[in-house]
Amino acid sequence: MGPLIEFKHVTKRFPGIIANNDISLEVKKGEILAILGENGAGKSTLMSMLFGMYQPDGGEIHIHGKKEIISSPMVANELSIGMVHQHFMLVEDQSITENIILGIEPQKRKFGIFPYVDLTSAHKKVKELSKLYKLEVNPTDIIKDIPVSTQQRVEILKMLYRNAEILIFDEPTAVLTPQEIESLLHIIEKLRDDGKTIILITHKLDEVMKIADRCAIICKGKLVGLLTTKETTIKEISALMVGREVSIGITQTDHSIEDVVLEVEHLSVISHEHITLVDDVSFTVRKGEVLSIAGVSGNGQVEIADAIAGLIPTKGGSIRLLGKELIGKDIRSRTEAGMSYIPEDRHSVGIILDFNLRENLLLKQYYNTPFCDNKGILQFDEMNSTSEKLIKDFDIRCSEGNKTLTRSMSGGNQQKAIIAREIYLNSSLLIFVQPTRGLDIGAIDSIHHRIDALRAEGKAILLISLELDEIMELSDTIMVMYNGKVQTIQKASNVTKLQVGEYMMGAHVEKK
Ligand SMILES: Nc1ncnc2c1ncn2[C@@H]1O[C@H](COP(=O)(O)OP(=O)(O)OP(=O)(O)O)[C@@H](O)[C@H]1O
Ligand SMILES: [Mg+2]
Structure with missing residues (x-):
């Protein structure tokens, strides 16, 4: 049997750039193929052509051995191709089912005349699919009220509802927590075992090693490698991606921790639904210090950052930057008081x-x-x-x-x-929330070096990350949040990654 998908000399140009340059690549039925490459290498562009969002300027795409002009995502759907985009494409104010059936709504007729959308049967089908693939959702929930990991499940269900056989995932794990990643990888493997063909764009090479059968590496628009995962190493892949060997991990530059820059006292944040998201939190960040906030996603870390930046209201407490109270100040005044903010x-x-x-x-x-x-x-x-x-x-x-x-x-x-x-x-204070999300390994390394250099220059840095390795590598001080409360604040050199993980789960660790 021939390959399921063939890209034949595919080229795509945008003004000023060749995003894909003469790419020839075959994808076999029932495999997980990872697409790897630096930021801007052309991964999303190549897959967007398979999904009919762009047309190649040169070359052809064959499906089941037949040349196809995939002129729109509708045509892609007819060819059983589905895609979960890097940035989700859901209608925020509609329910999960309404999003899933969008464009192919099942219709019924009242009294045999008046057509209406048969939501009841749609809800039922969504429930069945969600059970079959262990993609738990509540079909009537509204998109804007559900977390990103559930939104992603909706995107996957949307493909399955359309009977997609070729499933394209564009950086699906970038927005997920480690636990959610585990479960998504299992789902992807199950889909493959059911005979689906999976194309996975990702920057996380450990995921590739875990589940991909082969990987294609794109560098500056060109295909530079096609490897069988079992026969390669992370080192070989990253060298091909970046065009040089990448060192992973930094050693902290010498620095001294001095005066307090940010002082947060008794900070609380309450949601619209009157749930306490941040509960009486106090901490300081000093000149020359990286203070990281670790925690399982949704334990109040991001709200602390948003409250300091002025994006959400606070209930009580104080936030002082270089001695000046920020509460009640607008965002521009906070920036001018000496704050930089990289949001989630x-x-x-x-x-x-x-x-x-x-x-x-x-x-x-x-x-x-x-x-x-x-x-x-x-x-x-x-x-x-x-x-x-x-x-x-x-x-x-x-x-x-x-x-x-x-x-x-x-x-x-x-x-x-x-x-x-x-x-x-x-600024004197820089707040980084998930700063390396979606970045390639070379770019992550360079951002880590920059954070280290900023600290050595005497900046105060508040880092919020779900990547424990990033936290362990960069921090002077680690604060762990659990259920909106500070679980512990420790010198980074006094705790191990394992202990931080335990604090994150709400467990108390015996101190020696
Ligand atoms: N619609 C567009 N118009 C103009 N240029 C575009 C367009 N889409 C992509 N590009 C350019 O094509 C190149 C490849 O972009 P693409 O989004 O495919 O990269 P990528 O490999 O997916 O990167 P990342 O890992 O950052 O998501 C980039 O230089 C980008 O600026
Ligand atoms: Mg992309």
Whole structure:
């Protein structure tokens, strides 16, 4: 039997860049094929063509040995191809079932005449599918009320509801916690065992080693390797991806911890539903210190960051930055008081997708000299030269320099742009929430080195991460949250990764 999918000399150009350059690749039925490569290498673009979102400029795609013009996602659906996108595409105000059946709603007729959508039978089918694949959802829940991991299950159910046989996952684990990742990997394996063909885009090489049968490596738009997972190593893969050997892990630069920069006292945050998300939390971050907040997702860590940044209201307590009270202050005043903030959700609060890269890079400074003169006129020369410098320094891969529309950039490069903007603010306090989510191994390494260097320069850093390795590697102090409360605050050198994990589960560890 021939291959199920064949890319034959596929090329895709965007203004200023060849995103896919003469790629030929075969995918076998029933395998898990991982697609690997640096941020901006062209992974999402290649798969978007298989899903009919873009048309190749050159080359052909064959399915079951037959040339197909996949002119839209509808055509892809008819060819039994489904995709879970890097950034989910769900209708926020609709229920899970409504999202799943969107476009192919089952209809019935009242009195044999008046058509209506048969939600009851749709709910039932969704429930059945969710049971069959252990993708637990409550069909009537509204998308905006459910966590990302459930939203992802909805995206998967959406493919299965359409009887997809070829399932494309674009960085599915980037937004998940370690426990959720485990369960998703099991689901993906089960889907393969049921005969589905899986294409998995990911930056996490340990996942690839665990479940992928083969991996294809793309570097700057070209296919540079096609390996059988069993016969290769993480080292070999990463060298092919980045074009050089990557060292993993940093040694902390010498630094001294000095005066208090951020002082949080008795901070509480209550949700709209009157649930206490952050419960009487107090801590300080000093000059030259990385304080990390560890915790299982949803234990209040992100709310602490959002409250300090001014994105959500607080109930009681105080937040002082360099001695100045921030509570009651708007976001701009907080930035000007010396705070940088890299948020968890880059699309909703990190960046404006319809602005170009220059505008996004200077979003928090455009009104200051030298970017604006005293008459309020923008100084484009300054804006251009500064943004070009940031693009170079932070290795932001974009097709048209500082004029690149941010929406067109790859996910990882959007993230690099946010980090560049916030570091360039030169604030005393930098808050990083999941800073390396969606970044390739080279970029993660470079962000870790930057955090280390910022600390050595005397910045105070608050790091919130679900990656325990990242926390262990970078921190001076580790605070663990459980159920909205501080479980412990310890010197990083006094705790092991295992102990931090135990604190995260709410268990008390015997101190020697
Ligand atoms: N619609 C578009 N318009 C213009 N350029 C685009 C568009 N989509 C992608 N590109 C460019 O094509 C290149 C490849 O992007 P792609 O999204 O495929 O990267 P990726 O490998 O998925 O990266 P990441 O790991 O960061 O998600 C990037 O340089 C990107 O800026
Ligand atoms: Mg991508």
